Amino acid sequence: MNNTANLLLLLVVMLNFFILGSSRLGSNIRTIAIQGGMISLLPVLAHGFSNHTIFLAVAAFLLKGIAIPYLLFRAVRQVHIGREIEPLFGYVPTLILGTLATAASFIFSDRLPLIAEHSQTLFVPVGLATLATGFLLLITRRKAINQVIGYLIFENGIFIFGMLLTEAMPLMVESGVLLDLLVAVFIMVIVMHQIKREFSTINIDQLTSLKE
Amino acid sequence: MAEIFFAAVILIFCSGLPALARGHYARPGEILSVILLLLGVSLALFSSLAGGWQTPSPMLTMAWAHPGGPFILELDGLASLFQLPALVVLGMGGIYGLGYLPQAKVGALAGRLRVFYGILGATIVFLPTCRNGIVFLMAWEIMALSCFFLLLTEQKEKETRRAAYVYLVATHIGTLALFGMFLLLAGSSGGSLNFPQAGTLQGATLEAGAIFLLALFGFGMKAGVMPFHFWLPAAHAQAPSHVSALMSGVMIKMGIYGIVRITSFYISAPAWWGWTILVLGVISAIMGVAFALAQHDIKRLLAYHSVENIGIILIGLGCALLGQSYHYPSLVALGLAGALLHVVNHGLFKSLLFLGAGSVIHATGTRTIDHYGGLLKTMPRTAFFFLGGAVAICGLPPFNGFVSEWLIYLGLLHSQTEGATFPFSLIVLAVPALAMTGALALACFVKVFGITFLGTARKEFPVAPHEAPGTMLLPMGVLFLGCLTIGLMPWTIIPLLQRGISSWLGVASVSTPLVSTLAPATWISLGAALLIGLSVAVWRWQKSFTEESYQQRPTTWGCGYFKGTARMQYTAVSFAEQLVNLFRWGLRSDVSDGRAIGLFPSVAHFAVHTPDVFLDRLIYPTCHGLVRAAFVVRSFFHQGWLNVYLLYSAITLCVLLIWII
Numbered sequence: 015m016n017n018t019a020n021l022l023l024l025l026v027v028m029l030n031f032f033i034l035g036s037s038r039l040g041s042n043i044r045t046i047a048i049q050g051g052m053i054s055l056l057p058v059l060a061h062g063f064s065n066h067t068i069f070l071a072v073a074a075f076l077l078k079g080i081a082i083p084y085l086l087f088r089a090v091r092q093v094h095i096g097r098e099i100e101p102l103f104g105y106v107p108t109l110i111l112g113t114l115a116t117a118a119s120f121i122f123s124d125r126l127p128l129i130a131e132h133s134q135t136l137f138v139p140v141g142l143a144t145l146a147t148g149f150l151l152l153i154t155r156r157k158a159i160n161q162v163i164g165y166l167i168f169e170n171g172i173f174i175f176g177m178l179l180t181e182a183m184p185l186m187v188e189s190g191v192l193l194d195l196l197v198a199v200f201i202m203v204i205v206m207h208q209i210k211r212e213f214s215t216i217n218i219d220q221l222t223s224l225k226e
Numbered sequence: 227m228a229e230i231f232f233a234a235v236i237l238i239f240c241s242g243l244p245a246l247a248r249g250h251y252a253r254p255g256e257i258l259s260v261i262l263l264l265l266g267v268s269l270a271l272f273s274s275l276a277g278g279w280q281t282p283s284p285m286l287t288m289a290w291a292h293p294g295g296p297f298i299l300e301l302d303g304l305a306s307l308f309q310l311p312a313l314v315v316l317g318m319g320g321i322y323g324l325g326y327l328p329q330a331k332v333g334a335l336a337g338r339l340r341v342f343y344g345i346l347g348a349t350i351v352f353l354p355t356c357r358n359g360i361v362f363l364m365a366w367e368i369m370a371l372s373c374f375f376l377l378l379t380e381q382k383e384k385e386t387r388r389a390a391y392v393y394l395v396a397t398h399i400g401t402l403a404l405f406g407m408f409l410l411l412a413g414s415s416g417g418s419l420n421f422p423q424a425g426t427l428q429g430a431t432l433e434a435g436a437i438f439l440l441a442l443f444g445f446g447m448k449a450g451v452m453p454f455h456f457w458l459p460a461a462h463a464q465a466p467s468h469v470s471a472l473m474s475g476v477m478i479k480m481g482i483y484g485i486v487r488i489t490s491f492y493i494s495a496p497a498w499w500g501w502t503i504l505v506l507g508v509i510s511a512i513m514g515v516a517f518a519l520a521q522h523d524i525k526r527l528l529a530y531h532s533v534e535n536i537g538i539i540l541i542g543l544g545c546a547l548l549g550q551s552y553h554y555p556s557l558v559a560l561g562l563a564g565a566l567l568h569v570v571n572h573g574l575f576k577s578l579l580f581l582g583a584g585s586v587i588h589a590t591g592t593r594t595i596d597h598y599g600g601l602l603k604t605m606p607r608t609a610f611f612f613l614g615g616a617v618a619i620c621g622l623p624p625f626n627g628f629v630s631e632w633l634i635y636l637g638l639l640h641s642q643t644e645g646a647t648f649p650f651s652l653i654v655l656a657v658p659a660l661a662m663t664g665a666l667a668l669a670c671f672v673k674v675f676g677i678t679f680l681g682t683a684r685k686e687f688p689v690a691p692h693e694a695p696g697t698m699l700l701p702m703g704v705l706f707l708g709c710l711t712i713g714l715m716p717w718t719i720i721p722l723l724q725r726g727i728s729s730w731l732g733v734a735s736v737s738t739p740l741v742s743t744l745a746p747a748t749w750i751s752l753g754a755a756l757l758i759g760l761s762v763a764v765w766r767w768q769k770s771f772t773e774e775s776y777q778q779r780p781t782t783w784g785c786g787y788f789k790g791t792a793r794m795q796y797t798a799v800s801f802a803e804q805l806v807n808l809f810r811w812g813l814r815s816d817v818s819d820g821r822a823i824g825l826f827p828s829v830a831h832f833a834v835h836t837p838d839v840f841l842d843r844l845i846y847p848t849c850h851g852l853v854r855a856a857f858v859v860r861s862f863f864h865q866g867w868l869n870v871y872l873l874y875s876a877i878t879l880c881v882l883l884i885w886i887i
Contacts, residue, residue, distance in 0.1 A: 102869060125887050149876040153869045161868075 016135055019059040022052050023140040023174070027116060030147040033167065034112040035105050037097045042163050043086045046170075050078025053170055056177050060137070066185055074173070077192050082166065082199050089203040090159060093210045103154035115146035137178055144171030156217050158206045162199065169195055228286035228301055231273035231355070237266035238316070239348035242341035245329070252329040252337075259340050260320050263347070267317035270351055274309040277301025278725050285357075294360035294419040303725025304490070305354035307566050308483050310722075311573025312476040314708060316347040318701035319468035322581055325697035326588060327379075327466055339379050339466065345372040346472065353480050354487075359408035359419035366404065366480075370397040370448075373477060376469045377461055389460035392841065396457035400447030407440035407488075415491075422491050424732025429492035429499070438499055441488040442506075449481025451540065452510035455533045456841035459517075462529035463593065467584025468701075470525060471577035474532045479569050482539055486565075489547060490730040497551040497649070504544030508659045511537030515666040516809040519673070520836035522798040523593045524583045527674060528576065531619060534663060535572040539565045541656050542634040549637070552650045555738040560637030562730060563723045563741045568630035570719070571712060575618035575627060578705040582612035585694035585702070586678060590687055595677050595798040599684040604691045609679045611702040616671040618709045621664045624754030626712035629747075634660065636745055666805065673801045681795045714754050716747040799834045806836075814839055 029049045033042050054074035057067040090096075101108070119142030132138060148168030152161060176188070209215075241262040247255030277284045283302040290297050320343065329336040349369040356362040374397075377390040408419065414433050415422040427434065443454070450458040458478070462470045485503070489495060514533030521527040542565030549557025585608040586601060587593055602609045618625035638660070641653040693699075712719055720742050731738060787794055806813060813836050820830035837843070863874075 122883060122887065146876075149872065149879075152872045153876060155869075 019056060020136045022055060022059065023136040025052060026140055026170070026174070027143055030116070030144060030167065031109065031112060033163065034147060034150065035109045037099070037101075037105065039090050039095060039097055039157070039159055040087075042160065043083050043090065046086075046163055046166050047079055047083035049167070049170060050082070051075055053173055054078055056174065060135075060177050069185065070188055073189065073192055077196055078166075078170070081196060085199055085203050086159065086162065089206055092207055093159075095157065095159065098155060098157045098160055101155050101160075108150060108154050112147055112150055115150065116143040119143040119146060132178055137174055141171050141175035141177075144168075144174060147171070158202075158209060158217075162202045162206070165202075166195075166199070227273050227277045227280065227284040228299055228355075231270055231277065231284075231301055232286055232299065234266045234270035234273060235348050235352045237262060238270065238344055238351060240344065241266055241320075241347075242337070242339075242344035245340035246334075246337040248334065248337075256324065256329050256336065256340070259344075260324060263320040263344060264317050266348075267313045267320075270309065271313045274301055274306040274313070274351075275722075278303045278306030278722060283729070292360060295358050296420075297361055298357040298420060299352070299355040300357050301355055302729040303722065303727075304483075304486065304566075304729045307570060307722060307726040308354040308479060309351055311479070311570045311577075312347070312350050314705070315472055315475045315573055315577040316351070318581070318704055319343070319472050319577070320347075322468040322471075322584070322698050322701040323466075325695040326468060326584055335379060339376065339469070342372045342375045343469065343472070346376060346477070350472075350476055350480060354483055357421045359412060359421070363401070363404060363408065367401060369477065369480065370394075370401065373397075373473060376473075377465050379466050379469070380464065383464070385460070386464040389457075389464040393457045393461045396447055396454070400444040400454075403440045403444035403447070404484075407437055407444060410437045410440065411488075411491075421487070424490040424730060425493045426732070427491045427493065429495040434492060435496070437488065438495075441485060442502065445481040445484035445488075446506070447481070449478050449485070449536050450510075450533050451481075451506050451536060452513055452533060453840060455510070455514070455536075456838055456845060458533065459521075459526045459529040459838055460841075462532065462580075463523055463525040467525070467580050467587065470528075471580035471584075474529060474580060475573040475577035478532060478536065479573060482536065482543075482565075482569060485540075486543065486730065489543075490732065493732075495547050495551050497548065500544050500547035500549075500551055502544075503540050503547060504653070504656055507537045507540030507542075507544050508656055509537070510534065510540060511663040512659060512666075513809075513812060515663050515670060516806075516813060517836065517838070519666060519670045519802045520806045520809075520813050520815060520834075522595045524586065524595050524598075524674065524678070525580070525593055527595070527670070528579055528583060531579075531667065531670070532572075532576060534667065535568065535576065535619070538631065538634065538660065538663065539568045539572070541565075541660060542568060542630075542637065545634065545637045545641075545653060545656070548641075548650065548653055552647075554640065554643070554650075556640045556643075556744055557637050557653075558731070559727060559738050559741050560633050560640060560744055562727050563720070563745070564630050564633030564635075564637055566723055566726050567626075567633060567712075567716075567719065571618065571626040571630050571709070574705050574708045574712070575615045575625070578611060578615035578702055578709060579619065581698070581702050581705065582608055582615060585698055586612075588694060588698070589691040591689075595674065597685045598678040599792065599795065600680070600682045601691060602679040605679075605693045607699055608694055608702070609675075611699075611706045612679070613675060614706045614709060616675050618713070620668040620671055622668070623750070624710070624713045624757050626709045626716075629713060629716040629750060631660065631664065632750070633741070633745055640744075669802070669805055673798060677796065677798050677801065682792045684792050684795065714751055716750050717742070720745075720747055806834075812839065814843060 026049055029045050029052075033045050036042055036045070054071050057070045057074070061067050116139075120139040123138040123142060126138065128138060144167060148164050148166075148171055151164030151167060155161060155164065176191075241259055243259070244255040244262065245259035278301065280301075283300055285298065285300045288297040320340075323336070323340065323343070327336050327339060346369060349365045349372065353362065353365050353369065356365055374390055374394050377393060378386065380386045381390075410433060411422075412419045414427060414431070414437070429438075442451075447454040447457075462474050465473060489499070511534050514530050514535075514537055518527050518530035518534065521530060542561045542563075545561030546558045546565065547561075549555065549561060583593075585605065586598065589601070589605060589608075590598060592598075614625065618627040621627040621631040635657060638653055638657050641651055724741055727738065727741070806815065815834050815836040818831070818833045818835075820832040822830050
């Protein structure tokens with residue numbers, strides 16, 4: 015089981031790099047759909063078959079793999095934006111930073127005092143690396159839709175991290191988190207549409223007038 | 227007994243509610259509220275005094291659902307000494323408010339004032355009985371907040387809002403220190419937030435030192451000890467007069483109570499505690515009276531006198547603590563008796579003075595001393611009561627201020643017994659400081675009384691000044707009688723002082739000499755009676771030959787001119803100028819200098835204004851600088867870029883992660 019999980023986690027890291035280096039919004043959304051679908055298998059792989067894990071896997075797959083990408087594709091169609099031309103920070107430097115962050119999270123999780131069961135798997139380093147990728151995306155991208163994708167990757171990192179706790183966490187909490195995620199994406203899509211209508215762009219640097 | 231006391235406290239707490247009635251029921255509501263207040267006050271006074279006499283002192287313990295222990299109150303001698311002036315002033319202030327701020331004149335404001343007045347009074351009366359840190363802090367906070375709302379009575383004035391804000395900040399800084407202090411105290415008394423018994427903790431540890439310093443800061447902030455007094459002058463000046471009387475006469479004593487109670491827990495206080503308190507006391511006393519001399523707002527002046535009197539109380543307390551560390555029980559008995567009696571006395575005479583000042587303000591509508599003059603003729607009763615208070619605060623016989631200062635003098639002089647070692651014998655240096663304070667206070671009150679009540683009127687008022695109504699004169703009369711009683715018959719209160727001292731000392735009280743043997747109080751009665759007889763005789767004798775030339779007397783402060791005008795009289799500034807100049811180094815007055823130049827000088831103006839050195843010259847500039855610096859920093863970091871904010875979060879996260887490995 016662990017080997018399959020580790021393989022999946024490594025694929026997640028690959029997809030992180032892909033998103034960091036790609037400028038096309040469409041392919042980014044597709045990637046995030048694939049990533050979401052992959053990590054939705056993790057509960058089953060990590061903890062075996064039970065009602066709890068199967069429910070979680072199915073719910074995560076429906077949300078992360080299907081519903082949210084569908085919403086995002088709709089948003090991209092509505093605002094007629096195909097790609098991010100001028101990020102705040104270039105693609106190659108972002109990729110290098112992402113690599114460094116991933117390496118750092120592997121080194122860091124080696125030094126954490128984990129229990130033996132967890133130190134065998136890649137859950138902790140990949141979770142941290144995905145968190146860092148989400149952060150990088152949020153910091154360096156200008157288009158609001160990429161911000162949403164960054165947020166989703168961030169959430170994926172937390173989901174991977176949360177796998178370690180699936181046994182301990184009540185089902186209620188997990189379903190609440192997933193539902194929150196769906197609602198958040200809903201709202202962001204709506205807000206994005208409004209921004210487009212108001213400023214005829216979805217670059218978030220138009221949003222600085224809200225400061226004091 | 228404790229149950230009766232608790233019921234009385236609740237009665238006082240709720241006493242303001244009927245005054246909220248409006249319209250037709252306003253006046254009956256107000257009167258009902260005063261009756262409730264007086265009922266509560268007399269019940270509390272009875273139970274507090276009765277409780278102070280009982281051994282063991284009555285206790286009330288109730289379990290309730292809050293962390294940190296049960297609800298405990300205990301009525302011991304120390305508590306009843308602090309409650310005695312509080313209750314008297316509270317009741318009298320309630321009556322005074324009927325005439326000073328009646329609902330007929332100020333509307334709903336009077337009702338609101340009465341509600342918070344009751345709450346403030348109840349918490350002040352309740353505080354000395356608390357025996358649990360959490361309950362104490364809760365009562366402390368209610369006291370601070372209700373006082374804040376009372377201060378805001380005249381909230382339309384900018385000065386009032388500023389004073390209230392400074393007060394709120396100061397009191398919360400003090401409360402913060404008290405939180406730390408009670409947590410440390412709980413640590414050193416085995417994890418319980420209940421107060422330890424008197425004389426059970428060792429004072430020589432580092433922890434005890436920290437507790438002492440935190441208590442000195444937190445309680446000193448409330449008491450108005452010199453470097454922490456900055457909130458006090460403006461607050462006392464801006465509050466309505468009977469609230470000022472309650473604040474200055476009683477509320478700031480809760481700070482003293484705190485210091486007294488905390489020091490009572492320790493069996494062997496190190497000598498530096500006593501020295502710190504003694505030195506702070508000397509500074510507060512001398513600088514307080516110096517600042518008072520330089521003021522020309524009558525209530526600000528009285529407020530600085532509170533600082534002075536807190537200093538005198540601290541000198542007594544310092545004397546007691548030093549006596550304890552160097553094992554001289556006579557110093558403990560006399561110093562503590564003096565300090566505790568001065569707490570009672572200052573509560574009585576300071577509120578008498580504030581009520582008198584309130585009557586003058588009520589009659590003239592201004593607080594500036596230089597606008598008064600010749601009020602003796604229009605307000606003879608107020609003037610008489612004010613004079614009594616002034617004599618008392620200067621520490622002169624036959625009033626009560628003399629008795630407490632006499633006890634402190636005796637205590638300080640007892641440090642010169644045979645075999646006194648070197649640092650211990652230095653205590654006697656506080657004697658000249660105390661004497662100087664008394665002399666300066668006398669000068670200050672000659673100024674206040676002379677400028678206000680003597681001479682001729684300096685200003686035409688739209689409504690001619692008139693004597694205060696009976697509801698305002700009665701409280702002053704009662705307080706005056708209280709001052710006179712303690713001054714003439716100090717042996718009536720000495721047994722209560724003895725109870726207070728024994729509850730401060732706890733188990734060690736058996737080996738301490740009695741105050742009544744150390745200080746022959748009956749001689750004071752005799753001296754005071756002689757003094758009164760002599761004064762009356764001299765007055766009658768003088769009256770017998772000055773009668774016919776009465777019409778041709780020049781104006782009192784007319785600089786010796788026979789036909790002087792009102793403008794030739796001394797002003798508040800000119801009267802105190804010489805003494806104020808002596809303290810120029812500390813007062814830092816603003817002098818707007820109108821110099822008369824040449825043989826035929828043009829019109830010149832001259833004004834002296836003495837702001838508070840700590841608040842206006844130190845704290846305000848520092849805070850303004852901080853705000854400016856913070857603004858620069860904020861506008862650098864806070865530019866509205868979402869990405870940059872996310873970068874901040876990322877950096878914080880990284881730093882935290884690096885920090886935990």
